Amino acid sequence: MPESAPMIAATPDDAEDIAKLRDRLAQWMVDNDIVQWAPGEYPAATVAEEVARGEWFVWRDETHTLIAVVRVVWRDAEFWGADDAEAGYIHGLMVAPEWRGHDLGDRIIQFCADHTLANGITRQRLDFAANNPVLRKYYTARGFTELREAPLPPRFQSHGTINVVLMEKMLA
Structure with missing residues (x-):
């Protein structure tokens, strides 16, 4: 198991691997009757645009295999609407299935908190399928407080999920 969370900024070369990991996890969700993500709904071209804006971070193991990723943005009107405020919005937190059970999720959330604080922001936010x-x-x-449910943006509603839970955590 990796000793520390060596999250680094994604490069354009990472976009395809990020999209493949998301599709792999989306297929796992479909196979396990979890209605949240659908394979193919988040193409590598979209990831590449977000990578170019500095939004994605990757974690690779010693063999350079992608084991985890996360996207952090400072505004998120698409999901938060009129309540869009400056915060470290966590999106796309993904851990490769073979790395489950190694507390990577917790370590990535801490990375996001540290990154958010380093940018002078003291609020963390995220969303997930309400079901x-x-x-x-x-x-x-992990200290997040549920604020409300909101409609999922239409581009993500094609597979049955219609609401997301919006959560927030104030950082010290």
Whole structure:
């Protein structure tokens, strides 16, 4: 297991691997009757645009295999609407299935908190499909407070999820 979270800024070469990991996890969700992501809904071209804006971070193991990623943005009107405020918005937190159980999720959330604070921002936010009680419990246990449910942006509603839970955590 890696000793520390060596998250680094993604490069254009990472976009395809990030999209493939998301599709792999989306297929796992479909196979396990979890209605959240659909394979193919987040293409590498979209990831590449976001990488170019400095939004994605990657974690590769010693063999350079992608094991985890996360996207951090400072505004998120698409999901938060009129309540869009400056915050470290966590999106696309993904851990390769073979790395589950190594506390990488917690370490990535801490990386996001540190990155947010380093940018002078003291609020962290995230969203997830409202029909996912596992994520609700997970993020609540990590100090996030549920603010409300909101409609999922239309471009993500094609596979049955219509609402997201919006959560927030104030950072010290």
